[in-house]
Amino acid sequence: MNTTERGRALSEELNPGMEDALNERYGHLVPGMAEGVVDFAYGRQYARDGLDLKSRYIATIAALTALGGQTKPQLKVNIAGGRKAGLTQQEIGEVIWQMALYGGFPAAINGLNAALEVFEAE
Amino acid sequence: MNTTERGRALSEELNPGMEDALNERYGHLVPGMAEGVVDFAYGRQYARDGLDLKSRYIATIAALTALGGQTKPQLKVNIAGGRKAGLTQQEIGEVIWQMALYGGFPAAINGLNAALEVFEAE
Amino acid sequence: MNTTERGRALSEELNPGMEDALNERYGHLVPGMAEGVVDFAYGRQYARDGLDLKSRYIATIAALTALGGQTKPQLKVNIAGGRKAGLTQQEIGEVIWQMALYGGFPAAINGLNAALEVFEAE
Amino acid sequence: MNTTERGRALSEELNPGMEDALNERYGHLVPGMAEGVVDFAYGRQYARDGLDLKSRYIATIAALTALGGQTKPQLKVNIAGGRKAGLTQQEIGEVIWQMALYGGFPAAINGLNAALEVFEAE
Amino acid sequence: MNTTERGRALSEELNPGMEDALNERYGHLVPGMAEGVVDFAYGRQYARDGLDLKSRYIATIAALTALGGQTKPQLKVNIAGGRKAGLTQQEIGEVIWQMALYGGFPAAINGLNAALEVFEAE
Amino acid sequence: MNTTERGRALSEELNPGMEDALNERYGHLVPGMAEGVVDFAYGRQYARDGLDLKSRYIATIAALTALGGQTKPQLKVNIAGGRKAGLTQQEIGEVIWQMALYGGFPAAINGLNAALEVFEAE
Numbered sequence: 001m002n003t004t005e006r007g008r009a010l011s012e013e014l015n016p017g018m019e020d021a022l023n024e025r026y027g028h029l030v031p032g033m034a035e036g037v038v039d040f041a042y043g044r045q046y047a048r049d050g051l052d053l054k055s056r057y058i059a060t061i062a063a064l065t066a067l068g069g070q071t072k073p074q075l076k077v078n079i080a081g082g083r084k085a086g087l088t089q090q091e092i093g094e095v096i097w098q099m100a101l102y103g104g105f106p107a108a109i110n111g112l113n114a115a116l117e118v119f120e121a122e
Numbered sequence: 123m124n125t126t127e128r129g130r131a132l133s134e135e136l137n138p139g140m141e142d143a144l145n146e147r148y149g150h151l152v153p154g155m156a157e158g159v160v161d162f163a164y165g166r167q168y169a170r171d172g173l174d175l176k177s178r179y180i181a182t183i184a185a186l187t188a189l190g191g192q193t194k195p196q197l198k199v200n201i202a203g204g205r206k207a208g209l210t211q212q213e214i215g216e217v218i219w220q221m222a223l224y225g226g227f228p229a230a231i232n233g234l235n236a237a238l239e240v241f242e243a244e
Numbered sequence: 245m246n247t248t249e250r251g252r253a254l255s256e257e258l259n260p261g262m263e264d265a266l267n268e269r270y271g272h273l274v275p276g277m278a279e280g281v282v283d284f285a286y287g288r289q290y291a292r293d294g295l296d297l298k299s300r301y302i303a304t305i306a307a308l309t310a311l312g313g314q315t316k317p318q319l320k321v322n323i324a325g326g327r328k329a330g331l332t333q334q335e336i337g338e339v340i341w342q343m344a345l346y347g348g349f350p351a352a353i354n355g356l357n358a359a360l361e362v363f364e365a366e
Numbered sequence: 367m368n369t370t371e372r373g374r375a376l377s378e379e380l381n382p383g384m385e386d387a388l389n390e391r392y393g394h395l396v397p398g399m400a401e402g403v404v405d406f407a408y409g410r411q412y413a414r415d416g417l418d419l420k421s422r423y424i425a426t427i428a429a430l431t432a433l434g435g436q437t438k439p440q441l442k443v444n445i446a447g448g449r450k451a452g453l454t455q456q457e458i459g460e461v462i463w464q465m466a467l468y469g470g471f472p473a474a475i476n477g478l479n480a481a482l483e484v485f486e487a488e
Numbered sequence: 489m490n491t492t493e494r495g496r497a498l499s500e501e502l503n504p505g506m507e508d509a510l511n512e513r514y515g516h517l518v519p520g521m522a523e524g525v526v527d528f529a530y531g532r533q534y535a536r537d538g539l540d541l542k543s544r545y546i547a548t549i550a551a552l553t554a555l556g557g558q559t560k561p562q563l564k565v566n567i568a569g570g571r572k573a574g575l576t577q578q579e580i581g582e583v584i585w586q587m588a589l590y591g592g593f594p595a596a597i598n599g600l601n602a603a604l605e606v607f608e609a610e
Numbered sequence: 611m612n613t614t615e616r617g618r619a620l621s622e623e624l625n626p627g628m629e630d631a632l633n634e635r636y637g638h639l640v641p642g643m644a645e646g647v648v649d650f651a652y653g654r655q656y657a658r659d660g661l662d663l664k665s666r667y668i669a670t671i672a673a674l675t676a677l678g679g680q681t682k683p684q685l686k687v688n689i690a691g692g693r694k695a696g697l698t699q700q701e702i703g704e705v706i707w708q709m710a711l712y713g714g715f716p717a718a719i720n721g722l723n724a725a726l727e728v729f730e731a732e
Binding site for chain 1: 642646650654658
């Protein structure tokens with residue numbers, strides 16, 4: 001299985017329909033963009049060995065929180081993904097609040113708000 | 123044990139001598155700053171329940187990598203801390219490289235360079 | 245008076261009810277988070293000697309503007325706080341517009357928009 | 367023609383009415399701010415020799431995308447400006463998607479969303 | 489006195505020789521850049537009414553600290569400028585450490601290091 | 611030719627030996643990382659149709675300047691790449707200085723310093 005196939009399998013498991021949705025929304029403007037996401041983000045990153053999926057979501061939730069609220073849609077997608085990968089609500093809350101130390105208090109509070117929105121929708 | 127004592131115990135375990143070093147370097151300019159770090163960063167964050175220490179270091183290494191190389195000294199301190207908490211070199215490499223997706227390729231490559239410096243010093 | 249009590253007194257003066265509101269919204273997810281904000285942000289920062297409160301709000305408004313619009317809710321809270329601490333609308337406008345030099349023109353203009361929203365609500 | 371006049375001529379060509387709009391919205395709070403934008407941003411930057419206007423918009427669209435979605439209003443203004451300066455929708459899509467490498471995937475996707483909104487309004 | 493002359497007078501007072509130094513270093517590559525700095529940064533920002541110079545330096549030191557250590561040379565220049573404008577070492581230390589709340593602990597500590605370097609050179 | 615092959619051809623043309631260098635430095639820690647860079651950054655981004663290479667370098671130089679000096683090594687690599695792709699020193703200077711508007715004056719000045727280092731080495 002090459003990286004694209006491996007990425008497609010994982011992306012379908014974690015975010016069913018995502019590749020099609022990207023293609024439909026962005027494909028006419030940036031042809032091949034969806035396949036690039038599947039191959040690189042999923043096939044060559046999340047599907048790699050050496051770090052379990054729960055830890056990968058911890059890393060992503062931490063980074064998007066610290067980078068600030070402008071990535072709120074993606075933060076919410078990854079909080080939901082982390083829940084599927086087995087993270088508890090508490091673990092996610094802890095990761096986000098710890099980011100007060102690195103991204104500042106406003107970023108951490110905005111991150112908690114994103115988490116609450118995801119948890120309320122569960 | 124209050125948060126300051128709990129933080130002091132953990133900070134001494136993870137970074138022996140850090141509180142004294144902060145006091146000596148910054149205490150004349152910002153009195154009480156070292157105790158604030160011990161109480162808030164260690165006692166009220168890293169020493170919290172709900173997330174194991176390895177995961178906390180994954181979150182921190184991810185965030186500092188994504189925020190960019192300007193925090194290289196702190197990134198290196200936390201990579202070393204993560205090693206003490208039980209993360210393998212491979213796990214740390216995976217966390218950092220995954221940040222190519224969120225902080226960009228230059229940030230991820232700068233993060234790998236920081237990790238290599240820590241690993242070479244081991 | 246310890247740092248938590250000192251922080252609580254100041255936070256109640258500047259943002260009455262904030263600690264309770266944080267507890268109600270985030271306490272089930274991140275227990276103790278509200279006390280951490282009160283102790284560290286208020287007791288160990290804003291309540292410190294060595295810099296008057298007006299200057300502290302100038303620093304905060306400047307930083308949140310330069311960091312970009314993703315912290316708009318917190319920027320608005322701090323603009324309102326700066327007004328309570330005695331800053332004029334003009335002084336706040338000057339601080340924000342000066343940030344064109346450091347955070348860029350879009351960040352400064354977004355900051356002015358936040359200020360106008362606060363001033364209109366006065 | 368001094369830098370203010372040169373800036374005014376170009377700003378009126380690219381964004382008719384902008385100086386008046388800035389004056390009306392911000393002039394009471396930050397007197398002279400609109401003239402500063404006209405003089406510095408247009409007269410001393412966009413109106414300079416040495417780089418054609420299309421390339422200047424490529425640079426701006428790239429930077430605002432990489433800096434993240436908090437500058438979405440300004441990103442949309444500059445995407446529309448780039449279209450007036452002769453950039454195709456495809457060129458703009460390419461610039462934005464390339465920013466996945468430098469500002470991360472979420473920033474690039476948020477940038478594409480801004481572009482789609484501008485293109486739909488054309 | 490127009491904005492360029494007003495800016496030149498203030499920049500010569502605060503940073504004697506700066507315009508010439510900028511011209512010599514960057515003028516062959518970006519003609520007029522030094523005058524743009526003098527006119528916009530000094531004449532249209534720092535020389536404005538409505539906020540005293542000490543407060544302007546507080547704002548700048550806060551922002552550059554929060555934005556992170558990549559602007560260390562400029563942070564040091566502005567710390568030295570703030571000292572000239574009358575800020576005490578303690579006030580500057582307070583401004584910088586407060587940024588732990590907004591730019592994170594690593595950014596604040598890097599800012600303190602920049603301040604110590606300036607103070608040691610005094 | 612698939613995306614990896616297309617990327618390898620372009621990367622060898624623009625940065626001869628880069629893939630081998632990445633492999634040697636990072637391959638033991640993050641296996642496959644170099645191929646991922648070649649495939650995604652070169653094959654799926656820089657080698658795409660729809661935007662000429664000069665414009666791609668304008669976009670990259672602009673973004674790395676605006677993101678701040680922490681990516682100085684990568685900014686220098688891309689300034690050198692832009693020169694190979696046909697950008698003049700003046701065009702690069704203009705792109706960088708324009709970023710004063712979006713990333714702030716310190717970021718733009720740090721970017722000019724990076725450019726001067728590259729130009730002096732030519």
